[in-house]
Amino acid sequence: MTIHVRVRAESAPGEKRVAATPDSVKKLLAAGASVQIESGAGLGSLMTDAAYEAAGARVVRRGAEVEPGSVLFHVRPLTVDETAALPAGTVTVGMLDPFQNAAAVAAARDARVTSFALDLMPRISRAQSMDVLSSQALLAGYRLVTLAADAFGRMFGMTMTAAGTLAPARVLVLGAGVAGLQAIATAKRLGGVVSANDVRAASADEVRSVGGTFIDLDLGTAEAGGGYAKELAEDRARRQQELLAPHIAASDIVLTTAAVPGRAAPRLVTAAMVAAMKPGSVLVDLAAESGGNVEGSVAGERRTIAVPGGAVTLIGARDIQSDLAPDASKLYAMNCANFAALLMKEGDLVLDFDDELVSGSAVTHDGAVVNERVAAVVEGVRA
Known part of the structure; x- marks a missing residue:
């Protein structure tokens, strides 16, 4: 079964980064995924829709419905409304800042969305290629x-x-x-x-x-x-x-x-x-x-x-990284693609929670907040 990756066009004012580049698209395709890019998603980073199409991605309209079971790449944390609109079983990969966005985490929990916060990635050597905090802080x-x-x-x-x-x-x-x-x-x-x-x-x-x-x-x-x-x-x-x-x-x-x-x-x-x-x-x-x-x-x-x-x-x-959006997107996109590769096994999406990188970055799954520290913050919060 083909894994569908959707890359959203960021909506936060001033945000110019994008979670995929033509190079990272090629990496995802080689891993067996199909890739959809929302129209204009890369323009702030000087990447055109045509460049994504040449790399093998399909360009879709902004805000187009996400297919059930898709992996959604994003840069900024999704809002409550954006999260609630996702079909159950969607997997999101990006920065969540979950301690400051409890309502959005609650929305992911209630929508039965599996969310991974790359900003919670364990700081171990095996995670260096997925460490968005380090790549963006640089x-x-x-x-x-x-x-x-x-x-x-x-x-x-x-x-x-x-x-x-x-x-x-x-x-x-x-x-x-x-x-x-x-x-x-x-x-x-x-x-x-x-x-x-x-x-x-x-x-x-x-x-x-x-x-x-x-x-x-x-x-x-x-x-x-x-x-x-x-x-x-x-x-x-x-x-x-x-x-x-x-x-x-x-x-x-x-x-x-x-x-x-x-x-x-x-x-x-x-x-x-x-x-x-x-x-x-x-x-x-x-x-x-x-x-x-x-x-x-x-x-x-x-x-x-x-x-x-x-x-x-x-x-x-x-939005200091957006001042250097082409470079910031290049690094961030590869962080996302490298993490997604952990979830792809022989063309299937496999969430191996025995892997410390998967379990350490997971925030919500199957209708629950699975990160204990985040759960303590989100407890009792309704989206």
């Missing part, structure tokens, strides 16, 4: 630096001329996961003097490996396993802010990337700390969409904050 870290460079009124690197010497920009990165490490490396390549802090034990060596100087606040470590950070207790979080304050005041550019799975972003930079920065300084908050590492940051907004002698620029990142 691009986000790069884009953070280019956003800061655009807003910064000076060069990054030190320049010596006959007319004088230009000092390098001092860059501080808070959070040294994939996005933070890429931000460090990119800022370093531009000539900045880069330092960074993170609460995970391995972060010091990782920061140094990409050319940054690690700031040890002597707070101990806070790890939740799987390479993720854990939320600090209130007293330690307050102490972290106090210890970071002089480093932030001394920086020209501050890039924040800290996140805790299933929680609001930790507050690292207060309004008072922003007010103490030098005129002309820039902050870019990658976590603005999940509550913000910087007090006052708003996703999608660029604010000017008055300080003695001038102003500081605060940018709340939003």
Whole structure:
């Protein structure tokens, strides 16, 4: 029996990514699937309907009914209405952000849809080719630096001329996961003097490996396993802010990337700390969409904050991967195709929940929420 894969055209404002490319279509076809692409789905990533058809996909109208038993690829989490409209037995593959979208998870449960959250994929070596958080964070870290460079009124690197010497920009990165490490490396390549802090034990060596100087606040470590950070207790979080304050005041550019799975972003930079920065300084908050590492940051907004002698620029990142949509889609699409290959056995769709990658990323199946942590959040919620 042929496995049908549907790739939706994203509907969220500002979202330019798509969950399949012509190259990933070829991979899916080689695995025995048929592929339908909703018309115009790839235009934001510079991929035409004709390119998909040339790769062997069939183009269908946007919002066309999904065939029962299909695998639906998506980028942004589906809405309650979009989920409820799917036929029972549909398998969805994409990012769910399930802790922040309990109603949509409940809708998938009630519609008897099997949903896989690639953003819950176990962080093990076998999952690297399916790790959407890493592939998208890589691009986000790069884009953070280019956003800061655009807003910064000076060069990054030190320049010596006959007319004088230009000092390098001092860059501080808070959070040294994939996005933070890429931000460090990119800022370093531009000539900045880069330092960074993170609460995970391995972060010091990782920061140094990409050319940054690690700031040890002597707070101990806070790890939740799987390479993720854990939320600090209130007293330690307050102490972290106090210890970071002089480093932030001394920086020209501050890039924040800290996140805790299933929680609001930790507050690292207060309004008072922003007010103490030098005129002309820039902050870019990658976590603005999940509550913000910087007090006052708003996703999608660029604010000017008055300080003695001038102003500081605060940018709340939003849809940041969509700024690099062709590259983001290329990586994301292969993440989806590689995961789908786990579900395809000799031309049939087989959900092997004994496989830790399948069970670890599954959120709903057969009318139930099968992820225990998500179930605790969704309990009692009706779509």
